[in-house]
Amino acid sequence: MIHLAQLRLQLERSFSPLACECTITGEHSLTVKLYHPVSGQVDLVVSGLKVSALNTHEAVVTLIEELRYELQSNTLHRPDPVR
Numbered sequence: 001m002i003h004l005a006q007l008r009l010q011l012e013r014s015f016s017p018l019a020c021e022c023t024i025t026g027e028h029s030l031t032v033k034l035y036h037p038v039s040g041q042v043d044l045v046v047s048g049l050k051v052s053a054l055n056t057h058e059a060v061v062t063l064i065e066e067l068r069y070e071l072q073s074n075t076l077h078r079p080d081p082v083r
Contacts, residue, residue, distance in 0.1 A: 007060065014064045015071070018043060024051055034071060044071045 004022055011020040011032065019037040024030055030049040035042040046067065054060055 007054065010060055011064065011067070015067070028052060030054070032067065034067070044074055046070060 004024060007030075008020055008022045011022065011034075012018075015034055017037070018034045021033040021035070022030060023033075028051045029047065030051050031045065031047040032049065033042060034044040044067065049063070054063065
């Protein structure tokens with residue numbers, strides 16, 4: 001299993017300039033929040049991700065790809081989701 005700090009760092013690098021907040025619940029599920037660091041505007045929140053499934057680099061890459069897809073789907077109607 002990947003450490004939360006490592007996961008957060010990978011997500012921040014992948015979604016820069018957005019900020020990333022990762023939290024784990026007592027049920028070992030992960031919530032990822034991507035937001036603008038200055039305005040605080042939230043672009044994406046995904047909950048219920050299984051921490052146990054993130055045990056390889058490939059699993060983390062797959063998560064990042066899925067989050068990119070969700071972020072793109074959620075921001076299709078915004079003029080510029082990153083500014």
